[in-house]
Amino acid sequence: MKLTRRMMMGVAMGGYLLSAGAAMAKTELTFWSWRQEDKAFYNEIIKKFQEKEPEISVKFETYAPENYQTILSTALAAGRGPDVIQARAYGNLETIAAPGYLLALDKQTVPELANFPEPALAAETLRSDGKVYAVPFATQTMLVIYNKKIFADAGVKPPQTWDELIALSAALKAKNVTPFANGTATAWQNETIVAALLSSMLGKQFEEDIASGKANFTDPRYVNALSKLKDISQYFAPNFIGVDYASSQQLFAAGRAAMFAGGSFEVANFKAQNPALDLGVFASPVAKPGDERLIARYYDGGYAVNAKSDKTDAALKFVRFLATPEYGTAFTNALKNLSPIKGIKIEDPLTQEVAKLADNSMSYLMLVRFRYQEPSGSVLLQSNVQKMLAGQQTPEQAAAEINKGIATYYKPFQK
Structure with missing residues (x-):
């Protein structure tokens, strides 16, 4: 009887340690943006993502728009910075993609790139190598x-x-x-x-x-x-x-x-x-x-992955989530801001009018x-x-x- 009780206690303790270990092993991503006014929306989106990927948490941090590019570039040059980056497009993207700070994306690592029109992907493409470095977020x-x-x-x-x-x-x-x-x-x-x-x-x-x-x-x-x-x-x-x-x-x-x-x-x-x-x-x-x-x-920027991140797999899962019609629909209807993702459903009549124009x-x-x-x-x-x-x-x-x-x-x- 004593042995059985000890065994039961051992099993219980083992289960506790396993669950504690699982909690400790949870991956936390950092996600930087200049979109301070969208913080409540992103926090809600992160909750939805975590329902699908409970082993990943995401910490959303914002910086003043006028200082964001400098703060981001400085951090990346030092080998630091966030795991996931809300990056600007066109020339500003090139300033951080050309030095190798961003992970190149393709339809093998991010199949959801197929959800975007070519001009949107072109805005997130480095001209020198023709590779895409961010998932587009807005039109x-x-x-x-x-x-x-x-x-x-x-x-x-x-x-x-x-x-x-x-x-x-x-x-x-x-x-x-x-x-x-x-x-x-x-x-x-x-x-x-x-x-x-x-x-x-x-x-x-x-x-x-x-x-x-x-x-x-x-x-x-x-x-x-x-x-x-x-x-x-x-x-x-x-x-x-x-x-x-x-x-x-x-x-x-x-x-x-x-x-x-x-x-x-x-x-x-x-x-x-x-x-x-x-x-x-x-x-x-x-x-x-x-x-x-x-x-x-x-096309107003995109979501990129830090090439120096040691959490690439988790970061790619989050970025892939941000490339789905589910996300694009939520983005468009919550922020009254057009997502370039194909197949989104626009509820607001004025946003529908903008989309038509x-x-x-x-x-x-x-x-x-x-x-x-x-x-x-x-x-x-x-x-x-x-x-x-x-x-x-x-x-x-x-x-x-x-x-x-x-x-x-x-x-x-x-x-």
Whole structure:
């Protein structure tokens, strides 16, 4: 009897030690991001992942967007950093993929890459070796967001042509309504404004001509588009030259301006600040009826694995989960932000509208094509448009300066 009791105690103790050992063996991943505003969403997603993979835990950490790339690059260069990385796309991806900091992904290690369109994978591809280094996470579109109540009260409708946009803005201003909440004090906002308002004016052919070297940024089509932007700026926020990004957001979210030229990623933030807002979206107006109407589109980063991680298998499991239609549907519906994953189900009518507009697009030009070398096309555009709208340059001068900077490394412009 004593032996039996001892045996039972031994078995119980053994079971305890085994369970304790299993708990101790649980793999914890670190996951870094700049998306501080999405923290609650990611924590919920991690719970869902852990229901499927209970032996893996994930610690989500965020950093200020303006410092994220520097903090991440410094950590990776030191052989540290997180196991899973929310990485930016295009040129910013290359700065951390080219030195070998990221694990290359393929359809053997991440079969879910088949869930993405080729342009999304191209945004996460290192040009020098043609390999994919991150699972894409979002499709961003540049368009105009508008307040439906303000439009209805003023008796105006979304414009189709540029002339209609000017007339609409003048009508709103005559009723003491600020037409656009936008300011230009925050440099990067000038790039989003250009894409949101001028994409249809420029057109896909202009992008093709730029890419092939048939045209450069001194082209009359580009100068004319900048001139149109100069014209519409009289309807931006009062004293817009000194109005920064946060102030522009607040002006629109508070219902004190009718329109906001920017990214579809703004919608969730506006609704979070003011749930009563009834919002609509429209693509950039065309020069004349019959022209092709476009939005500007880009793929906003992806989920990557640290090449120096000693938890690669667990990290790949998490990244594969972030590449499923289940995840893409949750991402889109929770954050009102388009996932590029095929087969997602969009519940929100406004997000459905954004997705429909995204079907007819050109590139968010400077990011997609000219943010790989210095001076980047984005910085050149942002600074020179800022000067132009402040009255320090003409559209011709702004275009020439943009072209001059890119020509220092882009051979087609050197002819």
